Amino acid sequence: MARRATSRDVAERAGVSRSAVSMVLNGRGDGNIAVEKQAAILAAAAELDYTPNSVALSLRNQRTHTLGVVTDAIATTAFGGRLLEGAARAAEQAGFVLVVMDTHRDAAREGQAYRTLLDRRVDALAFAAMTFREYEVPAVMSSVPAVLADCVDPDGQVLGFVPDEVDGGYQAARAVLDAGHRDVVLLAGQADVPGEQHKLAPGQRELGFRRALQEAGLPVHEPIVAGWDITSGYRAASALLAGTPRPTAVVCANDRVALGAVLAAGALGLRVPADLSVVGYDDDENLAPFMVPPLTTVRLPFKEMGEQAVRHLLDQLTGRTTGQAPAGSTCTGHAPARVLLPCPLIARGSVAPPAR
């Protein structure tokens, strides 16, 4: 618990002023400080294991090199972890650090979180949603540069980095269409779950799904609203597969629903993918690669959302606010400002050509 060395310690040891220490250690020594003094300063700093106190630096420079991110329960899910991981990595590369505060979907805690972060003088603010939705940006957020991840500002004031869910739905459908299926059903998740925000994903995915079928000149079966968990998938698929005519492929709301469908197929003596092709959504790292057979699914760009949101913030902070637009298809204007990030298909073993 020894006291850390300060610039004064270094100055004394090197026999110079603190100003000189500061100059040299910040690379502005040449032309200002005699070479032998520079050497002495560097040596003293090394011996003392000196490193500037970030707190003092923050006060002096009015910059904390800290990004505040508030989330609704995102820090407690594996997907949220991916987003945070991308964000943290991008921040780290620029010498920034993240302080994330989870509100557990509690509006009261949200205001508190922004307050705490602003009191600590974070340089910028991000809000990351657990599930793709609209987010009413609180006024307090705009007191510093701000950005959204996995949600959009309906007023279009704050830029949001979000998944291209229409494309995701399209990709999922194409996976089975390309394998030759002509009879495919969408096992969708509901947009509104009690106690949760209205989800934007289901509608958009269905749009993409329909588009793919239409392009292929196929009739579109009315989607079945199954749900979001294993049991829901099991129930919906059981009913669907017991009927006739039976589809040869199902595209599911997420990997858990897909697992339910696989379970239901098994219970009915159907083999996946021989008798039934199944496509998931999410690419759940603990589930999809380890299912039997491994699940073909669509990956959500969580890491990318985190990365790009942070990069956007960093750009604003370093003054590059004007200039090139972020990667992905931006769409500003009066409508919600957003950057769409691709949802790639991850092909594995649960899709095969139909038997007939």
Added chain:
Amino acid sequence: MARRATSRDVAERAGVSRSAVSMVLNGRGDGNIAVEKQAAILAAAAELDYTPNSVALSLRNQRTHTLGVVTDAIATTAFGGRLLEGAARAAEQAGFVLVVMDTHRDAAREGQAYRTLLDRRVDALAFAAMTFREYEVPAVMSSVPAVLADCVDPDGQVLGFVPDEVDGGYQAARAVLDAGHRDVVLLAGQADVPGEQHKLAPGQRELGFRRALQEAGLPVHEPIVAGWDITSGYRAASALLAGTPRPTAVVCANDRVALGAVLAAGALGLRVPADLSVVGYDDDENLAPFMVPPLTTVRLPFKEMGEQAVRHLLDQLTGRTTGQAPAGSTCTGHAPARVLLPCPLIARGSVAPPAR
């Protein structure tokens, strides 16, 4: 992006000195400052929406009210999220904030993480492991109060809050024993996975498992080392259930292995729990409650590890380092210092009395 008010602004508006503002806002006004001045200060502070600058406070008080936590990939898993959630909540209640840095199991980044955190003058440090194991505490960690979560210091210098895995294994076995099973097999996970640290859990769980069977006067079948994922569980269970005599219950390494076992049972025409009882481990919130049937499992105390580790740090910081030991069964001495946290059984539908 307006400039935030400072104590000087408040002082000017209230017509007093900054010292007075500080006193009053810190509750030390009575007896020091005239009541009418106190009122003026409070009013001015409210009008200006004044809140002290945390950075200045940190520099002045030599306290950042920030806890640094470094993790190995824990921030990117749902379980890690639970630990962090518990930690964040405990910190928040005391007016502290967490800065977590994930090393992705990269030793080089670990040193860098501690360095960054210490430069930022965190008041204390925690290390949280992704999976229960030993952790060689780096010297740099002891420059401030430190604690471990989900891992133990082999030198016993730094206290670790860890799951009572022996008890967990015991609980899992008791779940089926109490239902009347006498022929139960342990589908264990391997302690050593290539590229990962040696896991402490498997050995301890097996110990608990054996103890329960012995207490019940039952012979202990040699555990089968299945693995940690769905596929592993599926394979091991398929082989096991195809043989004779067939066990009436399996206790699994985790919920994913349990799912694999359920899948394997289904493929063989066996019903769970009628023909086979299955117990998982982890209480994976996306899996266990939604399996068909819902899975009986053992919960790991992630949230508790996070909570108690932070409380321990907070106690040290507020000087309550002497006095009462933390909750749970402490065991210090020369051996690794640790606090064991209980792993409760979560009874659901996958266990029933054996058919015969």
Added chain:
DNA sequence: CTGAAAGCGCTTACAG
């Protein structure tokens, strides 16, 4: 080329 001074926003002794 180099050091003394001022100031970032606070709080705590210390005079008055």
Added chain:
DNA sequence: CTGAAAGCGCTTACAG
């Protein structure tokens, strides 16, 4: 009862 001063650890003009 109240205000001026010092100082936390830095850096940036500014004199010399």
